Every structure is written in structure tokens, then in C-alpha cells.
Amino acid sequence: MRALESILVEKGYVDPAALDALVEMYETKIGPHNGARVVARAWTDPDYRARLLADATPAIAELDIGGRGGEHMVVVENTAEVHNLVVCTLCSCYPWPVLGLPPVWYKAPPYRARAVIDPRGVLAEFGLTLPGSTRIAVWDSTAETRYMVLPRRPAGTEGWDEARLAALVTRDAMIGTGLARAPGGASA
Amino acid sequence: MNGAQDLGGMHGFGPVRPEADEPVFHAPWERRVFALAMAMGFTGTWSLDGSRAARESLPPAEYLASSYYAIWLKALERQVAEHGLATEAEMASGVASGPGRPVARVLTADILEPRFRAGFPSDRPAQGPARFAPEAWVRARNRHPVGHTRLPRYVRGRRGRVLRVHGAFVLPDTNALKAGENPDWLYTVAFDATELWGPEADPNQQVMVEMFERYLDPEAA
Numbered sequence A: 001m002r003a004l005e006s007i008l009v010e011k012g013y014v015d016p017a018a019l020d021a022l023v024e025m026y027e028t029k030i031g032p033h034n035g036a037r038v039v040a041r042a043w044t045d046p047d048y049r050a051r052l053l054a055d056a057t058p059a060i061a062e063l064d065i066g067g068r069g070g071e072h073m074v075v076v077e078n079t080a081e082v083h084n085l086v087v088c089t090l091c092s093c094y095p096w097p098v099l100g101l102p103p104v105w106y107k108a109p110p111y112r113a114r115a116v117i118d119p120r121g122v123l124a125e126f127g128l129t130l131p132g133s134t135r136i137a138v139w140d141s142t143a144e145t146r147y148m149v150l151p152r153r154p155a156g157t158e159g160w161d162e163a164r165l166a167a168l169v170t171r172d173a174m175i176g177t178g179l180a181r182a183p184g185g186a187s188a
Numbered sequence B: 001m002n003g004a005q006d007l008g009g010m011h012g013f014g015p016v017r018p019e020a021d022e023p024v025f026h027a028p029w030e031r032r033v034f035a036l037a038m039a040m041g042f043t044g045t046w047s048l049d050g051s052r053a054a055r056e057s058l059p060p061a062e063y064l065a066s067s068y069y070a071i072w073l074k075a076l077e078r079q080v081a082e083h084g085l086a087t088e089a090e091m092a093s094g095v096a097s098g099p100g101r102p103v104a105r106v107l108t109a110d111i112l113e114p115r116f117r118a119g120f121p122s123d124r125p126a127q128g129p130a131r132f133a134p135e136a137w138v139r140a141r142n143r144h145p146v147g148h149t150r151l152p153r154y155v156r157g158r159r160g161r162v163l164r165v166h167g168a169f170v171l172p173d174t175n176a177l178k179a180g181e182n183p184d185w186l187y188t189v190a191f192d193a194t195e196l197w198g199p200e201a202d203p204n205q206q207v208m209v210e211m212f213e214r215y216l217d218p219e220a221a
Helices: A002-010 A015-029 A032-044 A046-054 A056-061 A111-116 A121-125 A162-166 A171-175 B028-043 B048-056 B060-065 B067-081 B089-093 B108-118 B191-196
Strands: A072-077 A081-087 A137-142 A145-150 B137-140 B159-169 B184-192 B205-214 B217-218
Touching: A002 A015, A002 B028, A002 B067, A002 B089, A015 B028, A015 B108, A032 A046, A032 A145, A032 A162, A032 A171, A046 A056, A046 A072, A046 A145, A056 A072, A072 B159, A081 A121, A081 A145, A081 B048, A111 A121, A111 B089, A121 A137, A137 B137, A145 A171, B028 B048, B028 B067, B048 B067, B108 B184, B137 B184, B159 B205
Parallel strands: A072 A145, A081 A137, A137 B205
Antiparallel strands: B137 B159, B137 B217, B159 B184, B184 B205
């Protein structure tokens, strides 16, 4: 690993300072806190929510979020009737600008294999059991379009501002393997 | 290719194991692999499709036994060697036996944030009108190319309905081979779980798959 990096630097293909900056960017700046801001805005601003669902990339860019791995965003909304779940069965496609780099389980065979054939079983492993009447919509990210789930706003949050709401929005809620946290409680 | 990467619908891998408070990287070497893969991709020597093709061409047993960044590392070393940027001996020893070859561009720290913030869009002007409109019934072609494709096995031969027309995008199948971007119309196609997995599947589940026009045939309603 060190030998590979040395060679690629010595041959002039990569700049070591850029490597460090890349790591720092994805460890500290780009992560699910970005997506949480998008969700909180959509929960509080109906016009924004409409723009987000109609054409997500420019709507997300309104919050100065976007770029590599999120050039073509689609946001799908959970409702009382439908629950959305995002997967990439072929590799690890994931909406980087809003969620950061994917967790290991998202890239690993168990999730990629079963999300499309047994999504309710997968959700149960995350502690989420939905009624049979709730339709499950699984989105397989097989192209450069990237999906994010707009979770349902928890009850009991009337009048909350965006920052307070954003703290309820978990990464898993935006993948669809969880729900937003209830106020004062744990993520369901 | 019908490789180990095409996992949709497989059984036997056991439960999903979420990790509480998971770090972005689990070891220092993962940070370096991630950053090197990004930076080398930026040189323009190969495309993201080319990287995916390299990763999925690992032998299935090796692919399934490797962690994700290990897969990235093996594919990166292979791409560096295949494109003549360094030899396997140089990568093993860390000692260069000659100068580097010219590359189209180098990612420097000062341009990283603006360049990644701008992104690398894959949409392109359409070469002709879209063949399908929303709500059209389609059937995924039953084809098994040995090269790169983004048509998963579990939808081949299955009937679905166009949900959304995204526009024309770079076609991974040819772009991975440096055989041209060949922009093709991209659709979201909705498949009922019962169509994909049989009559015992959940009647209240659908799977939406992003599909290029050349993966699809028209289907009578």
C-alpha cells in the first residue's frame, strides 16, 4: 500500500497533499449532516419540498450541497402508504454529497443481495417492521442517478426549527433502513 | 459480466450487520486506497465505468472474500499496470525504474473542493428521441455480455413499466472499454416483486431499476 502510493506520487500522477485533503473532506465535511439539512428544509418549507421531489439536484444545490457522486439526484418520499429503500446491487452507488461515504454493510453482500428480494426481512434486521399494507419501493442504483429517501416527519415536532429537526434525521432514515428519530426518543 | 458483483437476489450471505457509530474508514490503509482511487481516477486515464469493470472482473471467490476497499485496491493496481503507468514490480517495491507517463490532469489540493463540488456529470445531449414514455410497458432484454454492463441478472427477461425518463447518459457498457460514451436514454423501470421473484413474492413490493434504452424491448400492455 505504502509502496503503491510512493510510486504513484513519484511518477507525478498524484499530489500527496490532495490525498490528505480528500480524506479530510470525506471524514469531516461531507456526511449525513448534509442530507439532514435537506430533509429538515423539506419538512418546513412546502415549496422547497415540491422542488426537491420534482428535480432534486438543483434543490439540494440551493443549500450549497452537491458534486461528486451526487450529480444526478432523485429524492423519494416516504408516506403512510409507501416506504422507500435504496440499494446498489451491482457495486456501492450512494449519494455522497448528502450522505458521505457508505457504511460497510451497504457495500457488503448481505444487504446488496437481499434488499431487492427480501426488503422486509432486511428492514426487520434494522429493527423496523412495517405493516403489510405499507408498499415497499426498492430503488436499485444501477446508473449515475443517486437516490435519497425523504423520511416522514415525526409527530410532536410542530413548530420546530430546521436545526432542531435536522438532529432527528439519521443516515439510515435517508437510506430507508430506518425512520427519523422521535422527539426525545430513539430512532425507530 | 455475470460476475460476483451482480448480487441482487442471492441467498446465503447471512444477516445485514450494521455497526453502531461506524467510522468513515476502519484502518489507515483504507484512507489511502480511497484517496488514491479518487486521485488516479481524476487523471482521466480510465473512467469510473472502467474502474467498476476492473473491480467486478476479480474472480468471484476473490471478490466475495475481499472487503470493499481491498477490491478497490486490487482493481487499482490492475488498472495502473494495464495502462502502463507503473509496473507490478514498481508497485511492489515502491522503487521507480523509470519516469512516469504523461496523464491528462493531476488532482491538486487547491482544486479539490471546487472540482469535486462541481462534480462529473454523466448526462449528455440525446442522439435521438426517446423510444419509451412514462407508463410504457417494457421487457428487459435477456442478454449476458462478457464485458461490463449495468443490467442486473435479476431483471433480465422481466416485464416492467417506465416510471421516469431521465434523459440521455453515458453508456457504461462501451465507456468502460474506452469504446465511446454512446449516450443512451436512461429510464427508471418499475418491476413488481411477483414478476421478479415469482408468485410467492410480496404483492405489495416493487423494485425500481435504472435502465438504459438498449437494455429494453417494447412490451404489449
